[in-house]
Amino acid sequence: MSNPDKEVEVPSFFVCPISLEIMKDPVTISTGITYDRQSIEKWLFSLNNDVCPVTKQVVCDIELTPNHTLRRLIQFWCTINASSNIERPPTPRIPISKTEIMKLLKDTKSPELQMKSLQRLKTIVMENETNKRLMESVGAADYLTSIITAAEVNVADEALTILYHLKLSETGLKSIFGKSTDFVEALTRVMQRSASYESRTYAVTLLKSMFEVAEPMQVTSLNPNFFMQLTQILKDQISVKATKATLKLLISVCPWGRNRIKAAEAGAVSVLIDTLLDAKGKRVSEMVISVLDQLSQCAEGRGEILKHRGGLAVVSKKIFRVSSVASERAVKILYNVAKFSGNRSVLQEMLELGVVGKLCLVLQVDCGIKMKEKAMEILKIHSRVWKNSSCIPCNLIASYPS
Numbered sequence: 142m143s144n145p146d147k148e149v150e151v152p153s154f155f156v157c158p159i160s161l162e163i164m165k166d167p168v169t170i171s172t173g174i175t176y177d178r179q180s181i182e183k184w185l186f187s188l189n190n191d192v193c194p195v196t197k198q199v200v201c202d203i204e205l206t207p208n209h210t211l212r213r214l215i216q217f218w219c220t221i222n223a224s225s226n227i228e229r230p231p232t233p234r235i236p237i238s239k240t241e242i243m244k245l246l247k248d249t250k251s252p253e254l255q256m257k258s259l260q261r262l263k264t265i266v267m268e269n270e271t272n273k274r275l276m277e278s279v280g281a282a283d284y285l286t287s288i289i290t291a292a293e294v295n296v297a298d299e300a301l302t303i304l305y306h307l308k309l310s311e312t313g314l315k316s317i318f319g320k321s322t323d324f325v326e327a328l329t330r331v332m333q334r335s336a337s338y339e340s341r342t343y344a345v346t347l348l349k350s351m352f353e354v355a356e357p358m359q360v361t362s363l364n365p366n367f368f369m370q371l372t373q374i375l376k377d378q379i380s381v382k383a384t385k386a387t388l389k390l391l392i393s394v395c396p397w398g399r400n401r402i403k404a405a406e407a408g409a410v411s412v413l414i415d416t417l418l419d420a421k422g423k424r425v426s427e428m429v430i431s432v433l434d435q436l437s438q439c440a441e442g443r444g445e446i447l448k449h450r451g452g453l454a455v456v457s458k459k460i461f462r463v464s465s466v467a468s469e470r471a472v473k474i475l476y477n478v479a480k481f482s483g484n485r486s487v488l489q490e491m492l493e494l495g496v497v498g499k500l501c502l503v504l505q506v507d508c509g510i511k512m513k514e515k516a517m518e519i520l521k522i523h524s525r526v527w528k529n530s531s532c533i534p535c536n537l538i539a540s541y542p543s
Contacts, residue, residue, distance in 0.1 A: 149222050155218065157177035159176055159177075159181065164177040164212075166179070166230070168181065170206075174193055178233070182270055182271050186271065216230060242265065242276055246258075249300075250284075262281070262303050277309060282307065282313055285304040286324050289304065289331070290323050294331075294335055305343040309350070314350055325363070328347060329364065338380065342382055342386070345390060348386075349386045352394055360393075369407040371387050372408050374387050375388075375409070388428035392435070401435055401438060401439040408445075411445060413429050417455050418455050426463045430470045433456065434471075434473050437478060438477060440481070443482045447487060469509055475491075475500065479522065492526075497520070497533055498532070500519055501520065504520075504540045
């Protein structure tokens with residue numbers, strides 16, 4: 142704010158209480174304190190604080206009111222001190238108001254104005270965090286979910302894009318989940334019918350966020366088509382983002398009710414194994430193994446693992462190659478298969494594919510206690526079939542549990 146030869150004293154009321162820098166776009170919040178817009182937006186939205194930094198009062202209304210008088214004073218002061226290398230901040234653009242947002246949302250109910258209003262709302266939501274929170278506070282999510290549920294594909298895609306970029310709070314996510322029992326079905330239809338990979342990604346990502354805050358009863362009544370569409374997204378390899386969101390979603394819903402069976406019957410196991418074969422990132426591999434661990438806990442899932450020509454081999458191969466968590470879950474998958482589906486042909490296959498040798502190796506290396514216990518139990522259960530087999534490498538025979 143000054144050159145080396147001359148210090149200019151800045152009036153204290155020009156300085157933002159948070160950043161202690163001269164304000165460029167002063168705004169007043171509901172507690173009556175004025176801050177620089179960028180600083181208070183970061184405090185409220187990026188850092189998720191809900192109190193005034195100065196008064197410590199809860200900020201009930203997140204609409205930021207421009208302090209035009211103070212802004213003009215700052216600009217005037219900067220102008221008369223221009224010789225001290227102080228730049229005059231430009232006049233900021235007038236921000237969107239709640240009233241304008243509400244009008245646009247109401248216009249979405251009119252067939253003639255719907256698409257134009259949605260396009261304007263999309264521009265607004267992309268601008269900054271303040272607009273996102275303003276839109277959420279006036280109930281934009283309710284308008285958008287109703288459009289996604291009832292509108293034709295292209296209109297629904299536009300509304301979904303806005304809803305996705307709103308980045309709803311936990312309260313907002315619970316609200317849209319609780320108010321519309323049809324909304325999960327609507328997002329499932331987007332995954333199924335939309336020609337846009339982007340919209341399908343938005344749908345599965347939003348579903349992932351919703352189920353992270355869902356109540357157990359909301360997770361147990363999922364339609365089989367839900368799992369079919371998740372499987373299709375994995376199969377289509379839309380994007381890494383979509384793949385990760387789908388895997389996280391499956392991890393969160395599979396433990397509930399008959400969801401494991403529904404996922405297995407939707408063909409998820411085969412696609413998951415193919416994904417594991419091609420996976421380049423460790424995180425994706427770890428999540429795939431976590432889902433397979435869930436599905437191996439039902440007979441339908443184990444049957445699908447055994448049906449896939451590379452099922453047991455690829456799971457066994459990933460032990461010690463991804464992470465300690467992935468290794469432990471891979472051994473759990475082999476345990477479930479060997480204990481509950483271990484007929485003669487399966488046991489022979491495990492022997493020929495080197496799975497038994499890998500389990501013996503688990504007993505030799507430094508790894509988790511639970512992992513060793515699972516491996517030892519598998520080997521003990523089927524010791525009569527495997528113990529004296531020539532398929533086990535000589536260096537591993539000594540580790541076979543007695």
